[in-house]
Amino acid sequence: MALPLLEIRGLTVQFYTARGVLPAVQDVSLTIGQGEILGLVGESGCGKSVTALSILRLLPPNARIAAGQVLLSENGSGRDLAQLPEQELRSIRGARISMIFQEPMTALNPVMRVGDQIGEALLAHGLSHQREARAAALDTMRQVAIPDAERRIRQYPHQLSGGLRQRVMIAMALICRPSLMIADEPTTALDVTIQAQILALLAGLRERFGLALLFISHDLGVVSQIADRVAVMYAGRIVEHGPAREVFAAPAHPYTGGLLRAAPSLGSEPRRRLSAIEGPVPSLAELPPGCAFEPRCELRAPECSVAVPELIEAGPGHWTRCIRAAPRNS
Numbered sequence: 001m002a003l004p005l006l007e008i009r010g011l012t013v014q015f016y017t018a019r020g021v022l023p024a025v026q027d028v029s030l031t032i033g034q035g036e037i038l039g040l041v042g043e044s045g046c047g048k049s050v051t052a053l054s055i056l057r058l059l060p061p062n063a064r065i066a067a068g069q070v071l072l073s074e075n076g077s078g079r080d081l082a083q084l085p086e087q088e089l090r091s092i093r094g095a096r097i098s099m100i101f102q103e104p105m106t107a108l109n110p111v112m113r114v115g116d117q118i119g120e121a122l123l124a125h126g127l128s129h130q131r132e133a134r135a136a137a138l139d140t141m142r143q144v145a146i147p148d149a150e151r152r153i154r155q156y157p158h159q160l161s162g163g164l165r166q167r168v169m170i171a172m173a174l175i176c177r178p179s180l181m182i183a184d185e186p187t188t189a190l191d192v193t194i195q196a197q198i199l200a201l202l203a204g205l206r207e208r209f210g211l212a213l214l215f216i217s218h219d220l221g222v223v224s225q226i227a228d229r230v231a232v233m234y235a236g237r238i239v240e241h242g243p244a245r246e247v248f249a250a251p252a253h254p255y256t257g258g259l260l261r262a263a264p265s266l267g268s269e270p271r272r273r274l275s276a277i278e279g280p281v282p283s284l285a286e287l288p289p290g291c292a293f294e295p296r297c298e299l300r301a302p303e304c305s306v307a308v309p310e311l312i313e314a315g316p317g318h319w320t321r322c323i324r325a326a327p328r329n330s
C-alpha cells in the first residue's frame with residue numbers, strides 16, 4: 001500500500017439526545033494512503049458522514065468524539081487532528097484536507113458568484129489579492145472541466161445544472177491543492193451519465209495531483225468503479241475492509257454480500273432479481289449485544305449474539321468482523 005496519509009484509529013463518536021447517548025460511530029479504524037481512493041459504503045444511518053465530519057471536527061454540537069485518533073502524516077510530520085487546537089485545525093480544513101459535503105445546495109451560497117466561492121478558500125488561507133484568487137478560480141474551473149469558464153465564473157449557483165454545481169464544489173475543494181479530499185455522496189443526486197463524468201473527473205484529479213480521496217457512497221456499484229480499497233460500515237462499525245477487487249469478488253461479511261446482491265450491476269449472478277436485505281437496520285438506542293447484523297443475517301449462529309466479533313483477516317489485507325468467515329487459502 002502507499003505510504004499512509006491519514007490514519008483513523010479507534011474513532012468513537014456519540015450523540016447526546018433526548019433518547020440517551022447514541023453510539024453513532026464505534027471503534028472505527030481506517031487508513032488512507034497517499035494518492036489512494038478509499039470507498040466508504042453502507043446503508044443510510046450507518047455512520048459514514050459522522051466518520052467523515054469527525055476527521056475535520058465539523059460535527060454538530062450534540063456530538064462528542066469519545067475516543068480515537070486522526071493522524072495526518074505530511075512532509076515527515078504526524079499530527080493528531082482530534083487533539084489539535086482549533087486555530088491549527090483551521091489551517092488544515094479546506095487547505096490540506098478538503099470536503100465535499102453531502103448536501104450540495106446547502107453547501108453553496110446562493111447569492112455569491114461561483115468564481116468568488118471557489119476563490120474564497122485561497123483568501124481564507126492567506127492569499128490577499130482578489131485578482132489572484134479569481135485567476136486561480138478560473139484555472140481550477142478549467143481543471144474540473146467546466147466549459148466556458150470565463151462566463152461561468154460570474155454566474156450564481158441557480159444558473160448551473162446539477163452536474164456543473166458538483167464541479168464547482170469539486171473546484172472549491174481542489175483550489176488549495178489538498179492532499180486529501182473527502183467526498184460525501186458526490187454523485188448521488190446526479191443522473192447516471194453525469195455520475196459517470198464526475199467519477200471520471202475525480203479519478204483524473206487523483207492521477208494529475210496525486211490526491212487521495214475518501215469516497216463515501218451507499219452505492220456499491222459506484223464505489224466499485226473508483227475505489228482502490230473499500231470499507232463497509234454497519235450500525236457505526238467497520239464490518240469489512242480490504243482491496244476493492246477482493247471485497248467485491250469474495251465478500252467476507254454477509255452484510256457486504258447482501259449489499260452486493262442488492263446492487264444493480266454487481267454481484268456474482270447479475271441476472272438474478274434484485275434482493276434487498278430483509279429486516280430493518282437496528283436502532284442505535286438499542287443495539288444488540290453481539291453482532292449488530294445478526295438479526296438480519298442468513299448465516300447467524302447462536303454465538304453471534306454473545307459479543308461483538310473482532311476483526312479477523314479473511315485474506316491478505318482483507319478483514320471482516322464475522323465469526324463465520326474462515327480464513328481463505330489464497
Ligand SMILES: Nc1ncnc2c1ncn2[C@@H]1O[C@H](COP(=O)(O)OP(=O)(O)OP(=O)(O)O)[C@@H](O)[C@H]1O
Pocket residue numbers: 015016017022024042043044045046047048049050051060062102218284
Ligand atoms: N445531530 C444528530 N443527533 C443525533 N443523532 C444523529 C445526528 N446526526 C446523525 N445522527 C445519527 O448518527 C447516525 C449516523 O449518521 P450518518 O449521517 O453518519 O449516516 P450516513 O451513513 O452518512 O447515512 P446517509 O447514507 O443517510 O447519509 C444515524 O443513526 C443518525 O441518525
Ligand SMILES: [Mg+2]
Pocket residue numbers: 048049050102184
Ligand atoms: Mg451521510
